[in-house]
Amino acid sequence: xxxxxxxxxxxxxxxxxxxxxxxxxxxxxxxxxxxxxxxxxxxxxxxxxxxxxxxxxxxxxxxxxxxxxxxxxxxxxxxxxxxxxxxxxxxxxxxxxxxxxxxxxxxxxxxxxxxxxxxxxxxxxxxxxxxxxxxxxxxxxxxxxxxxxxxxxxxxxxxxxxxxxxxxxxxxxxxxxxxxxxxxxxxxxxxxxxxxxxxxxxxxxxxxxxxxxxxxxxxxxxxxxxxxxxxxxxxxxxxxxxxxxxxxxxxxxxxxxxxxxxxxxxxxxxxxxxxxxxxxxxxxxxxxxxxxxxxxxxxxxxxxxxxxxxxxxxxxx
Numbered sequence: 403x404x405x406x407x408x409x410x411x412x413x414x415x416x417x418x419x420x421x422x423x424x425x426x427x428x429x430x431x432x433x434x435x436x437x438x439x440x441x442x443x444x445x446x447x448x449x450x451x452x453x454x455x456x457x458x459x460x461x462x463x464x465x466x467x468x469x470x471x472x473x474x475x476x477x478x479x480x481x482x483x484x485x486x487x488x489x490x491x492x493x494x495x496x497x498x499x500x501x502x503x504x505x506x507x508x509x510x511x512x513x514x515x516x517x518x519x520x521x522x523x524x525x526x527x528x529x530x531x532x533x534x535x536x537x538x539x540x541x542x543x544x545x546x547x548x549x550x551x552x553x554x555x556x557x558x559x560x561x562x563x564x565x566x567x568x569x570x571x572x573x574x575x576x577x578x579x580x581x582x583x584x585x586x587x588x589x590x591x592x593x594x595x596x597x598x599x600x601x602x603x604x605x606x607x608x609x610x611x612x613x614x615x616x617x618x619x620x621x622x623x624x625x626x627x628x629x630x631x632x633x634x635x636x637x638x639x640x641x642x643x644x645x646x647x648x649x650x651x652x653x654x655x656x657x658x659x660x661x662x663x664x665x666x667x668x669x670x671x672x673x674x675x676x677x678x679x680x681x682x683x684x685x686x687x688x689x690x691x692x693x694x695x696x697x698x699x700x701x702x703x704x705x706x707x708x709x710x711x712x713x714x715x716x717x718x719x
Contacts, residue, residue, distance in 0.1 A: 410451065416441050417448035470707055474700075477714040478692040482506075482699045485707045486680075496680075500532045502701045503678050507535055507610070510674045514539020516607035518571070519664060520562050521545045521642050522624070523612030525678050527555035530564040540571035543602045545609065545642040545669075547578035547662030551625050556580070574602060578662045580643065581626025587660045603664045606672045611697055613679040613687045614640040631655045639687025641677070641696045642669060648686060650693025670695055677701070682709040689713065 416434060419425045420441070427445075431438045448454045467485050474483040484506060486498035512518065518540055520526060542565055544558035551557065559575045566573035576599050578590055590596050617623050617634050624643060628634055633655040637645040643663040645653040652666060669675075677697035679688050682705055689710070691697060702710075 409447070410453075412436075413444040413448040413451065414453055416444040417454050420445055421454060467704070467707075470711060473715055474707060474710055478689070478700070478710075480692055480698055480700060483707070484699065484701045486701070486703050496703060499678070499680060499701060499703055500529065500534075503529060503610075503676070504533075504535045506676050506699055506701055507537065507608075510608050510676070512537055512540055512608055515541065517541045517543055517602050517605060519543055519545045519603060519606045519609040519642075519669075519672065520558065520565060521609070521611045522548055522556050522558045522561065523614060524555040525612040525680065526561060526610060529610075529678065530561050530568065532568075534565070534568045536570045538570040540566075540569060541574060541602065542566045542569075542571045543574040543599060543606070544576040545603075545611075545664045546624075547576055547580045547582070548624065549577065550579040553622055556622075556624055574599065576662070579626070580624045580663075581657065581661055584660065587662075590662070603668045604671075606668070608674040609669065609672045609676065611641050611675060611677045613677050613684055613691050613696075615681065615683045615687050617645070619683055626657075626661070628655055638690035639684065641691050641694075644669070644694075644696075646687075646690040646694050646696075648690050650690055650695075652694065674698060680706050682706055685709045685713055 412434065416430050419430045419433060420427065425433070427438050427441045431441045434441070445454070467487055471483045471485050475481070484502040486496055486502050520542055522545070542562045544562050546558055548556040548558040554560065559577070562573045562575065565571070577595065582590060614620070616639055617627070617629055617637055623629055633653045634645060636647060637653050638648040639646055643661050644666050645655070647653050675697045676699045677688070677691065678701045680703040684706065688700065688702070
């Protein structure tokens with residue numbers, strides 16, 4: 403810097419006042435006796451000449467998310483793991499997690515007439531309250547029954563209706579409890595509306611799934627599930643009321659054959675299955691669901707992803 407470079411000297415003074423001392427561009431303009439647009443040009447010149455360098459730093463934990471995602475994808479044996487990078491929770495789920503879920507659905511490139519199976523559960527319920535992408539002409543169908551449960555996250559028809567409204571899709575309804583009486587179940591099996599739902603399940607193109615935490619840790623479970631049954635007590639979690647042993651085996655219990663749920667074979671045949679699960683208490687549930695092959699893609703948050711890594715990945719040497 404020399405006296406022969408008055409323009410660079412002025413740029414230096416503007417940059418020092420603005421970047422080092424935190425003064426506004428208006429203050430800098432008044433101090434230097436120039437216009438505010440001139441200050442903007444001086445700051446640009448300071449950056450271009452190398453007097454000012456700007457480093458963009460990822461948010462805490464953000465730098466390693468891509469590598470962590472790749473490691474978890476391989477460890478879980480799935481197609482992708484998307485980890486939300488947001489730090490705060492502007493929504494109940496976190497805006498970044500909702501955004502990741504929306505992008506995953508868009509990446510499925512679903513077309514009008516395609517069928518999306520919708521699971522029950524608190525996470526899917528919270529997603530239904532958020533702004534989601536437009537998927538016009540998509541047919542949304544419940545993956546389980548649930549009319550008798552008071553909690554809104556078990557009211558699958560309402561979940562489907564809300565999601566269809568948000569996405570521009572078309573809802574189909576399942577008028578059945580999660581576990582009807584034997585007589586009602588027998589009548590349901592021959593009901594034309596239920597048979598149409600079964601046909602939609604068998605031809606579904608995609609599914610959006612919650613992953614239930616271990617039943618023994620939950621404050622509410624779908625009505626009709628015997629929470630004290632040994633099989634339920636050993637379950638790592640469930641997907642669409644298919645309860646899963648920690649090693650990935652399906653678990654059955656008395657009268658589980660009467661559960662109104664998409665058959666496991668139909669669920670596992672859906673070509674694109676997105677699971678959304680957040681909460682460190684769901685780590686064993688996510689692992690078990692991956693071992694069963696319930697999902698292709700997972701959206702989760704950073705604490706859950708790091709807890710999964712602690713369980714699945716070898717400690718750094």
